[in-house]
Amino acid sequence: MNYETIIGLEVHAELSTKTKAFCSCKNEFGGEVNTNCCPICMGYPGALPVLNKKVVEYAVRAGLALNCHISLFSKTDRKNYFYPDLPKAYQISQFDLPLCRDGRIKIEIDGQDKHIGITRIHIEEDAGKLLHGTESEDYSLVDFNRSGVPLIEIVSEPDLRSPLEARLYLEKLKGILEYLEISDCKMQEGSLRCDANISIRPVGQKSFGIKTEIKNMNSMKALQRALEYEEERHRRILSQGGTIIQETRRWDEAKGITVSMRTKEQADDYRNFPEPDLVPIVLDKEWIESIRKDLPELPDDKRKRFVKEFGIPEYDASILTLTKELSNFFEECAKGHKNPKAVSNWVMGEVLRIMKEEDIELKDLNIKPQSLGRLIDLVDEGVLSSTGAKQVFEEMYKTGEEPEVLVDRLGLKQISDEDAIAELVKKVVDENQKTVEDYKRGKTNALGYLVGQCMKASKGKANPQLINKMLRDLLS
Amino acid sequence: MDLFSLTLHEIRDMMRNGEISSKEVLDSVYGRIEAVEDKIEAYLTLTKDYAYEAAESIDKRRLKGEKLGDLAGIPMAVKDNISTKGIKTTCASKMLENYIPPFDAHVFEKLKEAGAILVGKTNLDEFAMGCSTETSAFKITKNPWDLERVPGGSSGGSAAAVAADEAYFAIGSDTGGSMRQPASLCGVIGFKPTYGAISRYGLVAFASSFDQIGTFAKDVEDCAIILNYLYGYDEKDTTSLPIEFGDFKEALNKDIKGMKIGLPKEYYDKGIDGEVKEMILDGVKVLERLGAHVEEISLPYAKYAVPVYYIISSSEASSNLARFDGVRYGYRAKEYKDLEELYVNSRSQGFGSEVKFRIMLGTYSLSSKCYDTHYNRALKVRRLIKQELEEAFVKYDILITPTYPTIASKIGEKSEDLVAMYMSDICTVTANIAGIPAMSIPCGFSKGLPVGMQIMSKAMGEADIIKAAHAFEKNTNYYKNKPTL
Numbered sequence: 001m002n003y004e005t006i007i008g009l010e011v012h013a014e015l016s017t018k019t020k021a022f023c024s025c026k027n028e029f030g031g032e033v034n035t036n037c038c039p040i041c042m043g044y045p046g047a048l049p050v051l052n053k054k055v056v057e058y059a060v061r062a063g064l065a066l067n068c069h070i071s072l073f074s075k076t077d078r079k080n081y082f083y084p085d086l087p088k089a090y091q092i093s094q095f096d097l098p099l100c101r102d103g104r105i106k107i108e109i110d111g112q113d114k115h116i117g118i119t120r121i122h123i124e125e126d127a128g129k130l131l132h133g134t135e136s137e138d139y140s141l142v143d144f145n146r147s148g149v150p151l152i153e154i155v156s157e158p159d160l161r162s163p164l165e166a167r168l169y170l171e172k173l174k175g176i177l178e179y180l181e182i183s184d185c186k187m188q189e190g191s192l193r194c195d196a197n198i199s200i201r202p203v204g205q206k207s208f209g210i211k212t213e214i215k216n217m218n219s220m221k222a223l224q225r226a227l228e229y230e231e232e233r234h235r236r237i238l239s240q241g242g243t244i245i246q247e248t249r250r251w252d253e254a255k256g257i258t259v260s261m262r263t264k265e266q267a268d269d270y271r272n273f274p275e276p277d278l279v280p281i282v283l284d285k286e287w288i289e290s291i292r293k294d295l296p297e298l299p300d301d302k303r304k305r306f307v308k309e310f311g312i313p314e315y316d317a318s319i320l321t322l323t324k325e326l327s328n329f330f331e332e333c334a335k336g337h338k339n340p341k342a343v344s345n346w347v348m349g350e351v352l353r354i355m356k357e358e359d360i361e362l363k364d365l366n367i368k369p370q371s372l373g374r375l376i377d378l379v380d381e382g383v384l385s386s387t388g389a390k391q392v393f394e395e396m397y398k399t400g401e402e403p404e405v406l407v408d409r410l411g412l413k414q415i416s417d418e419d420a421i422a423e424l425v426k427k428v429v430d431e432n433q434k435t436v437e438d439y440k441r442g443k444t445n446a447l448g449y450l451v452g453q454c455m456k457a458s459k460g461k462a463n464p465q466l467i468n469k470m471l472r473d474l475l476s
Numbered sequence: 477m478d479l480f481s482l483t484l485h486e487i488r489d490m491m492r493n494g495e496i497s498s499k500e501v502l503d504s505v506y507g508r509i510e511a512v513e514d515k516i517e518a519y520l521t522l523t524k525d526y527a528y529e530a531a532e533s534i535d536k537r538r539l540k541g542e543k544l545g546d547l548a549g550i551p552m553a554v555k556d557n558i559s560t561k562g563i564k565t566t567c568a569s570k571m572l573e574n575y576i577p578p579f580d581a582h583v584f585e586k587l588k589e590a591g592a593i594l595v596g597k598t599n600l601d602e603f604a605m606g607c608s609t610e611t612s613a614f615k616i617t618k619n620p621w622d623l624e625r626v627p628g629g630s631s632g633g634s635a636a637a638v639a640a641d642e643a644y645f646a647i648g649s650d651t652g653g654s655m656r657q658p659a660s661l662c663g664v665i666g667f668k669p670t671y672g673a674i675s676r677y678g679l680v681a682f683a684s685s686f687d688q689i690g691t692f693a694k695d696v697e698d699c700a701i702i703l704n705y706l707y708g709y710d711e712k713d714t715t716s717l718p719i720e721f722g723d724f725k726e727a728l729n730k731d732i733k734g735m736k737i738g739l740p741k742e743y744y745d746k747g748i749d750g751e752v753k754e755m756i757l758d759g760v761k762v763l764e765r766l767g768a769h770v771e772e773i774s775l776p777y778a779k780y781a782v783p784v785y786y787i788i789s790s791s792e793a794s795s796n797l798a799r800f801d802g803v804r805y806g807y808r809a810k811e812y813k814d815l816e817e818l819y820v821n822s823r824s825q826g827f828g829s830e831v832k833f834r835i836m837l838g839t840y841s842l843s844s845k846c847y848d849t850h851y852n853r854a855l856k857v858r859r860l861i862k863q864e865l866e867e868a869f870v871k872y873d874i875l876i877t878p879t880y881p882t883i884a885s886k887i888g889e890k891s892e893d894l895v896a897m898y899m900s901d902i903c904t905v906t907a908n909i910a911g912i913p914a915m916s917i918p919c920g921f922s923k924g925l926p927v928g929m930q931i932m933s934k935a936m937g938e939a940d941i942i943k944a945a946h947a948f949e950k951n952t953n954y955y956k957n958k959p960t961l
Contacts, residue, residue: 039577039578039579042804043799043804044577044578044579044805045559045565045567045572045575045577045680045681045799045800046558046559046565046577046581046676046677046678046679046680046681047579047677047678048676048677048712048713048714049714050711050712050713050714051714078795080794080795080798080842082798082801082819084801084803084815087799087803087804088798088799089795089798089799089801090795090798142803142804269843269844271794271795271839271842271843271844271847272842273791273792273795273842273847273851276683276684276685276715276792277681277684277714277715278714278715279714279715
């Protein structure tokens with residue numbers, strides 16, 4: 001039987017506000033344990049929360065960028081459960097009246113646009129972190145630095161139809177949140193976390209199948225792999241006549257499998273109810289409009305502009321605008337450059353390659369966009385061969401030096417002096433009369449041999465295009 | 477003349493006139509405490525060193541000619557569920573037996589700034605849950621009028637301390653009557669302000685949407701003075717009201733001619749002791765003689781107030797008290813095998829039975845199975861009760877009811893019948909449900925024990941209450957009666 005996969009994502013993004021959601025403690029990643037905490041975020045008796053207005057502003061920014069309806073009236077609720085990292089034994093969240101709802105994100109799949117619905121975005125607080133002793137040390141400690149850090153939870157509609165779509169959606173969402181400068185969105189550090197609900201159903205069936213929820217996917221790749229695994233697991237069970245158990249499963253990255261955490265019967269009853277310590281969140285239309293007005297350019301708009309402004313292909317633009325950092329790097333490099341397509345090739349090629357190979361962020365690249373621009377100029381001007389340029393690029397990354405300096409140091413300057421090349425060509429022609437005869441008799445690939453000989457004689461420094469042209473002229 | 481038996485404003489005037497020092501006043505109060513505290517057991521902690529240090533500093537400032545406010549050098553008591561930095565705040569629970577807060581409650585900060593001097597922290601029903609102070613894990617406070625009887629609760633320690641002249645005033649909290657009811661039973665004034673009028677920051681929460689800090693006072697003038705210092709917006713409590721209430725002393729000595737008083741008949745129904753009812757009606761007659769218009773009215777939703785109160789307050793309490801898990805502070809069971817047991821054992825051993833009962837009731841009311849039939853329905857009825865009262869206050873300036881259906885009961889007498897005990901909160905819970913201010917003022921004695929009359933007004937209508945109460949007091953002077961100890 002043919003099955004259709006249904007996926008919905010719940011994404012948590014830590015907001016990068018200066019202070020926490022309900023107290024004035026610093027919102028900082030890292031830092032010595034239990035230094036950014038106070039009676040409020042440690043749940044002392046009698047301490048009361050005060051909602052940080054920036055949290056609402058950031059969440060509204062996300063809501064507007066994701067085409068959501070912003071609620072003029074919303075409220076906070078308590079989600080009650082016991083865990084040592086949750087000092088109040090409840091999380092302040094939003095239950096039935098979220099700040100934003102009914103939005104959408106556009107992704108591109110097989111060259112087609114597809115809209116993925118956003119059910120809701122709500123604000124909530126993060127929990128602390130448990131630090132477990134080793135096996136011989138029978139204890140756990142709690143670090144409350146993260147306790148009370150603001151989060152937004154973005155819940156998608158079950159509109160995703162494959163693990164790849166899920167990944168594209170998350171990549172797109174991450175890009176938008178980064179563009180908005182409201183979250184660091186680092187999956188490894190946990191500032192962007194994603195849970196997935198997945199089910200399958202026979203093609204044509206209207207109702208949904210039984211779903212499982214997958215947690216602990218710490219990278220884009222993990223998300224896709226976990227969902228592919230789970231999709232296959234569901235298929236196997238159903239095709240063998242079995243039934244899926246509604247449960248929460250954890251992705252085990254090392255083993256490449258999902259494992260059961262708890263079934264629906266074991267699920268907590270969170271006893272959500274309105275948070276009586278906080279007043280409802282009432283927003284002003286004008287305030288929302290002023291936030292809308294200040295929204296930065298978002299990936300889709302930037303992509304269109306890149307195509308128009310720099311004449312690069314749609315495909316290039318979509319890759320270059322995936323992250324704000326990369327798009328800025330490209331734009332700074334391409335602005336005023338004679339050859340934007342070459343810039344695009346370099347950024348998508350060498351720049352992304354080195355980032356991936358070295359596992360670094362763009363800001364750690366050590367190469368200024370202007371420097372890359374000049375490196376490309378050197379190739380365009382014939383000073384450097386493209387192979388030479390790659391060598392120079394590698395050295396720029398390692399040393400942080402400018403391309404001109406490195407071309408000299410590495411002795412990679414191409415000979416483009418016409419007189420010098422003419423001499424070289426003449427010499428090679430003289431020494432290879434037999435091949436010249438072959439060429440003249442119509443054996444065209446003989447020319448390649450001659451070019452090769454010229455390059456060899458110049459120790460690779462001569463401009464191959466120039467040699468080619470001069471050989472043709474001489475032999476015609 | 478014993479200094480301790482005077483009122484706050486009398487002592488204030490004497491200190492201002494240089495007749496006595498703050499230290500002498502404190503000596504008198506601690507002398508009184510030494511003499512009667514063994515019988516009353518109003519205090520859980522005495523803060524003598526702290527108090528003398530504070531008194532000395534006030535005296536120095538006064539000697540330097542500094543102009544000091546009404547509360548400067550006045551000994552006070554604070555209920556032990558209000559955070560005092562560096563001073564134990566136990567909530568009368570084994571759970572917080574050794575808990576010392578690292579910060580002050582907003583009200584305590586304000587009182588300290590005003591120069592009031594903390595004499596000690598007073599006993600209460602555990603986590604303010606109860607109406608007799610018998611659920612305290614540490615001691616049983618006695619009613620100064622009859623040592624075999626309860627002082628009421630939950631702020632029984634604060635009420636008894638003021639009634640026994642162990643402090644000039646006492647701060648308490650009122651979630652469903654926890655100030656007015658003990659005030660009534662101990663023959664003092666108990667005032668519960670409009671919800672949000674006083675910051676709750678630092679008050680250990682019982683039911684956040686009902687909890688309100690208030691004061692016990694010896695007379696109405698004292699009450700007005702104290703409220704002046706407690707009221708005001710606090711950015712640390714977003715439910716506090718950004719409103720100026722003005723000077724409550726201006727409501728003193730006012731003519732009440734033409735004031736409209738409603739007597740909701742549901743509060744004079746069966747269950748109210750005959751003599752108590754008579755006393756309230758006598759009190760109303762006093763006001764009528766002074767020119768007030770009195771009418772009987774009906775508030776049909778009033779009969780739902782007690783269940784609404786118990787469902788919502790227990791729901792909130794179940795969540796508010798979940799933080800006492802033995803992990804960071806407070807009681808932790810000595811033996812446990814795993815995390816689950818750490819929670820279960822610490823909470824089973826740390827909380828008393830009344831608290832556990834309310835946590836269970838609240839957890840049940842909020843469970844997904846019962847949310848709509850219990851919690852959510854109670855919220856809806858709460859809105860109706862509120863509306864009904866708002867409508868009543870369009871026609872009437874104040875409503876007068878008994879504070880409590882009976883006089884103080886014998887220690888141990890009522891605790892067996894929980895539902896009967898809960899039902900006796902009928903007169904007081906409405907004010908918390910609707911967030912309106914209410915005062916209990918002594919209005920006579922039944923079988924030698926004090927009876928309190930409750931005056932309620934619309935939200936932010938405290939001036940009307942003070943106006944009526946002061947007129948009543950001047951014409952009755954019940955507050956001048958003192959228990960023999």
